[in-house]
Amino acid sequence: MVKEETTFTPETQDPQSVPAASPEVNETETPAVSADQPPPDPGPIVIPTDTPAQAEQPPTRGQILTLFIVAGIILIADQVTKRLVEQTLPLGTSTAPFAQLADIFQFTHTTNTGAAFGLFPNGGNLFALAAIIVSVVIVIYNFRLPAGHLLLRVALGLQLGGALGNLIDRARQGYVTDFFDVGPVPIFNIADAAVVTGVAIMALIIFLESRQEQRAAAAREAAAPLEAPDMASAPLESPPRSTPLTTLPTQTTDEPGTH
Numbered sequence: 001m002v003k004e005e006t007t008f009t010p011e012t013q014d015p016q017s018v019p020a021a022s023p024e025v026n027e028t029e030t031p032a033v034s035a036d037q038p039p040p041d042p043g044p045i046v047i048p049t050d051t052p053a054q055a056e057q058p059p060t061r062g063q064i065l066t067l068f069i070v071a072g073i074i075l076i077a078d079q080v081t082k083r084l085v086e087q088t089l090p091l092g093t094s095t096a097p098f099a100q101l102a103d104i105f106q107f108t109h110t111t112n113t114g115a116a117f118g119l120f121p122n123g124g125n126l127f128a129l130a131a132i133i134v135s136v137v138i139v140i141y142n143f144r145l146p147a148g149h150l151l152l153r154v155a156l157g158l159q160l161g162g163a164l165g166n167l168i169d170r171a172r173q174g175y176v177t178d179f180f181d182v183g184p185v186p187i188f189n190i191a192d193a194a195v196v197t198g199v200a201i202m203a204l205i206i207f208l209e210s211r212q213e214q215r216a217a218a219a220r221e222a223a224a225p226l227e228a229p230d231m232a233s234a235p236l237e238s239p240p241r242s243t244p245l246t247t248l249p250t251q252t253t254d255e256p257g258t259h
Contacts, residue, residue: 057147066150067142067157074161078190079168082177085109094181108181113174128170131163138163152205158198165191 089095089109096102138160142153166189169176178187 059143059145059147063147063150063153064142066153067138067160070154070157071161071164074158074190074194075165075168078161078165078194081179081190082165082169085179086177089179104183106181107179108187110178110187111175112178112187113176128167131167131170135160135163135167151201155198155201155205158194158201162191162193162195162198165189165194 085107086109089107091109091111094106094108096106098105138156142156145153166176176189176191178189178192180189180193181187
């Protein structure tokens with residue numbers, strides 16, 4: 001007998017004998033998230049703050065000059081108006097530039113040996129010394145103040161110009177010339193008004209900064225994540241002991257043919 005040889009072509013091969021191709025897996029495919037699954041925790045919210053390098057930047061030349069420019073303007077205006085009053089208005093007399101407002105505003109030429117607005121008239125030398133000390137402190141602080149703080153430099157410039165204006169009067173004639181007569185307020189000059197305005201601006205700056213710090217602290221507390229319990233310090237509970245199983249007696253069966 002002749003043995004027939006059977007050849008298998010790809011068309012005649014059994015489909016069950018061909019291994020199925022494994023499906024390709026896309027490694028970049030993002031796994032699906034179930035609707036019931038909570039979203040991932042984004043982590044604590046970080047509030048950006050100025051770095052120490054930014055907060056301690058030295059002031060620029062223009063920022064330093066801001067104080068001296070303000071002080072110079074106040075000093076020139078104070079001295080010019082005082083000289084004008086001394087030359088045109090006799091001591092102890094008054095004049096009203098607006099007759100309708102004479103009861104609440106006029107110019108009255110007076111002298112003052114004390115502090116601003118006629119306070120403490122017998123402390124002229126003490127206030128002169130205090131003006132020198134304050135002026136030196138303001139100048140030094142202006143150079144050491146970090147960059148920025150424009151409003152604070154303006155406030156310090158007002159105080160410096162006012163202190164120097166009254167100090168020049170004390171050194172020149174032993175007293176200060178006052179001439180602004182406004183209602184029940186004691187008679188004052190431009191230097192007095194500059195000092196009071198500078199102090200008021202500084203008080204406002206301190207108040208606003210304290211409010212800002214309080215709000216920032218409240219925001220940090222609200223954004224801080226809840227503290228997780230300290231698992232290291234928590235006492236470990238020992239697992240409950242399992243009840244031992246009762247040992248049952250083993251039964252032996254006699255094999256046939258042993259008797």
